[in-house]
Amino acid sequence: MEAEGWPSVACDRFAGESLDAYRARVREISEIIEGFRMSRYRGEFAEKMERRLILLQEQPLELLSA
Numbered sequence: 861m862e863a864e865g866w867p868s869v870a871c872d873r874f875a876g877e878s879l880d881a882y883r884a885r886v887r888e889i890s891e892i893i894e895g896f897r898m899s900r901y902r903g904e905f906a907e908k909m910e911r912r913l914i915l916l917q918e919q920p921l922e923l924l925s926a
Contacts, residue, residue: 866897869886869889869890869893871885871886871889871917874919874920876920877920877921877922878922881920881921881922882920882921884921885916885920885921888912888916888921889913889916889917892909892912892913892916893913895909896909
């Protein structure tokens with residue numbers, strides 16, 4: 861899905877990651893990226909969201925929730 865000309869977000873599924881966890885992780889990544897695209901984040905909150913985005917892209921959601 862493309863929103864206003866932006867390319868859609870592509871995320872690979874980690875080995876051993878459950879389908880439900882993968883879908884939840886992709887959904888959260890998409891929401892964060894959309895927030896940046898729409899300039900919803902500022903200051904410290906933007907930095908917090910950027911750190912969360914990096915974590916979501918680097919490891920399965922199950923590890924982040926533990």
